[in-house]
Structure formats: structure tokens, C-alpha cells
Amino acid sequence: GIQVEQSPPDLILQEGANSTLRCNFSDSVNNLQWFHQNPWGQLINLFYIPSGTKQNGRLSATTVATERYSLLYISSSQTTDSGVYFCAVTLSGGYNKLIFGAGTRLAVHP
Amino acid sequence: DTEVTQTPKHLVMGMTNKKSLKCEQHMGHRAMYWYKQKAKKPPELMFVYSYEKLSINESVPSRFSPECPNSSLLNLHLHALQPEDSALYLCASSPRGTSQGTYEQYFGPGTRLTVT
Numbered sequence: 091g092i093q094v095e096q097s098p099p100d101l102i103l104q105e106g107a108n109s110t111l112r113c114n115f116s117d118s119v120n121n122l123q124w125f126h127q128n129p130w131g132q133l134i135n136l137f138y139i140p141s142g143t144k145q146n147g148r149l150s151a152t153t154v155a156t157e158r159y160s161l162l163y164i165s166s167s168q169t170t171d172s173g174v175y176f177c178a179v180t181l182s183g184g185y186n187k188l189i190f191g192a193g194t195r196l197a198v199h200p
Numbered sequence: 201d202t203e204v205t206q207t208p209k210h211l212v213m214g215m216t217n218k219k220s221l222k223c224e225q226h227m228g229h230r231a232m233y234w235y236k237q238k239a240k241k242p243p244e245l246m247f248v249y250s251y252e253k254l255s256i257n258e259s260v261p262s263r264f265s266p267e268c269p270n271s272s273l274l275n276l277h278l279h280a281l282q283p284e285d286s287a288l289y290l291c292a293s294s295p296r297g298t299s300q301g302t303y304e305q306y307f308g309p310g311t312r313l314t315v316t
Contacts, residue, residue, distance in 0.1 A: 185248050186231060186294055186302045187245050188245065190244075
């Protein structure tokens with residue numbers, strides 16, 4: 091089956107720093123989503139980005155489908171950015187099943 | 201409004217109990233999902249409903265029984281669970297049925313289940 095690998099697994103930042111999270115996938119995908127899971131467990135949709143670049147405030151994402159990777163950029167990080175960031179992909183004919191990477195655990199310190 | 205609601209937020213049950221988890225969405229979405237998430241792991245798909253019909257059962261034990269009474273509501277009935285079933289149970293929905301392509305999924309806040 092498809093492999094979804096995220097790096098780094100853990101990241102510690104000082105408030106105000108920038109970071110880049112990476113998601114590699116081993117096969118062609120129909121769609122890709124980035125989520126932030128807060129400490130209470132809520133999965134928050136960040137981006138729905140099968141290809142191209144999108145920006146939302148301090149966050150932006152780029153997916154290069156032909157090279158099978160996606161990047162999530164966090165600029166001017168805040169303590170509220172702490173949590174786990176997941177990328178998840180869906181396959182063609184896969185009943186819209188989301189296949190998650192293992193996540194990047196981010197801690198932002200004041 | 202992209203809200204999916206789940207009740208209860210927390211549930212503690214014994215191994216002989218029967219309980220149910222509830223998920224609702226009022227966005228007119230036609231596909232609904234149950235995921236299970238163990239601590240420090242990513243969510244894993246359990247069931248998919250498309251137009252109120254079960255599309256996928258990811259080989260889930262029969263002690264978990266899903267039900268989709270209408271297009272807005274998804275239940276997960278629990279019976280004779282084991283301690284290893286303790287996890288965060290997440291519900292999600294997406295706009296179209298699963299035979300109509302792939303679409304963004306929206307998640308509820310989850311039910312944190314503890315089996316004693």
C-alpha cells in the first residue's frame with residue numbers, strides 16, 4: 091500500500107521562528123489534506139491541496155504531485171501552533187479513505 | 201458552517217456495557233466516516249457510509265456496530281469492548297458520496313473512550 095512519511099517527527103521552536111514540515115508519499119494520490127490536531131484532540135483542517143500552493147495567514151502549503159511531496163510552512167510561530175500536524179492522502183477509487191502520515195509533533199515555547 | 205458534532209465528549213464504560221457514540225452534521229454532506237485514534241498514533245479508518253449505505257468496513261470487530269439512520273446522523277454502537285479499544289473516536293463527513301470522487305473531509309471533536 092501507499093506510504094506517507096512526515097518529517098521531522100518532532101520539532102521544538104521558539105515563538106516567532108519559522109518552520110517547514112514535509113510530507114512524502116510513495117504513489118500517485120487524488121488529494122492531500124493538512125491537519126492540525128490540538129491538545130484536545132480536535133483535527134482542524136488547514137489545507138486541501140492536491141497540487142499547487144495555497145496560503146492562509148501565517149500558514150502556506152505547496153504540493154508537487156509529480157514529485158510526490160507536500161510542504162507546510164509556518165511563519166512567525168505562536169504557542170497556539172503547538173500540537174501535531176498530519177498530512178493525509180486519498181487514492182483514486184479509494185472511497186475517499188484518508189491515509190495519514192505519522193505526524194509531526196510541534197512544540198512552540200514562549 | 202463546517203461543523204461536525206460528536207457526543208459524548210468522554211465516555212467510560214465497562215467491558216459488559218452497551219453504549220453508543222453519536223455524530224451529526226448539518227452541512228448536507230453525503231458521506232460520513234468513523235476513525236479510531238490510539239495515543240500518539242494517526243487516525244485509522246473504521247467505517248465509511250455513502251448516501252446512508254455502508255461502503256467500507258475496514259475489518260472492524262463486530263463489537264463495533266455502525267448505523268446511519270439518516271443523512272445527518274451517524275452512530276457507533278459499542279458492546280463487549282476490550283480495554284485495548286480505549287481510544288479517541290473521530291467522526292468525519294465530506295460533501296459527496298464516495299463514488300463521486302474524493303473530497304475534503306471535516307472532522308468532529310471526537311469522543312474519548314475508556315474501557316475498564
